[in-house]
Amino acid sequence: MANGPAPFSEIGKRARDLLYKDYNFDHKFSLSIPSSTGLGLTATGLKRDKFFVGDLNTLYKSGNVTVDVKVNTDSNVSTKVTLNDVSLSHSKKVALSFNIPDHKSGKLDVQYLHPHAAIDSSIGLNPAPKLELSAAIGSKDISMGAEVGFDTTSASFSTYNAGIAFNKPDFSATLMLADKGQSLKASYIHYVDRPDGLTVAAELAHKLSSSENRFTFGTSQSIDPKTVLKTRFSDDGKAAFQCQRAWRPNSLITLSAEYDSKKIIGSPAKFGLALSLKP
Secondary structure, eight states: OOSSOOOGGGTTHHHHHHHHTTOOOSEEEEEEEOOTTSEEEEEEEEEETTEEEEEEEEEEEETTEEEEEEEETTOOEEEEEEEEOOOSSSEEEEEEEEEESOTTOOEEEEEEEETTEEEEEEEESSSSOEEEEEEEEEOSSEEEEEEEEEETTTTEEEEEEEEEEEEETTEEEEEEEETTTTEEEEEEEEEOOSTTOOEEEEEEEEETTTOOEEEEEEEEEEEETTEEEEEEEETTSEEEEEEEEEEETTEEEEEEEEEETTOOSSOSEEEEEEEEEOO
16 A cells, blocks of 8 residues: 555565675576566576576466466476455455475465555465464554464464564664564665765664674665666675666666675685676
């Protein structure tokens, strides 16, 4: 909903995306072929060390129905069927997903968006299903929520997290109780009013059991209308940068590098290249 809270999974997402999204230290290639008929095709390949893995993804859209089928190099087939806008009064989304040959992988997801609440639920379609539920209440400016996961096989909670977010057009601040209540994470992102679109973000993580602290700081800014430069620094001695250039509409080339000042054995530097093509 335009004025309602975002789903719980969106809490802190803007800061996480700036700090971690698209950082890739392998060789990655993707080719996307959109279609005006509603059928799209995406091929992705990744070379990691001496191994090459990849997948072929087809996406078909017709009205409010989306069918997503993915086949990878291990001959696994993942299928997801999504039905959007089930209700006319409020926004609802229902999705059915399953993997082949894993006959126990079936899962049903239901999302409900209300002007004052966002609810996501998931249940495994097998005799001993995993149950997941997340909810957020509030508005687009301030929201709070929690998520829980229950494993019926072991009769134990597999996940329980909670968080609160305060959002404005030029900044967003979040506080999360994560890792089954073992970690406290605070994140902040600020959009600076500058022509180059400078954005800064920071994340502080504190482990309650060991009193260990982790701090990460990052920036993003446009070098020119087609090039974005991102940097990331953390208190464990790692520094990373990412340069992403749109060399044609919707086609990106991304160079990532990371230097670990505390690494003694092996090379302290890692590099990665990602190429995304869209005809």
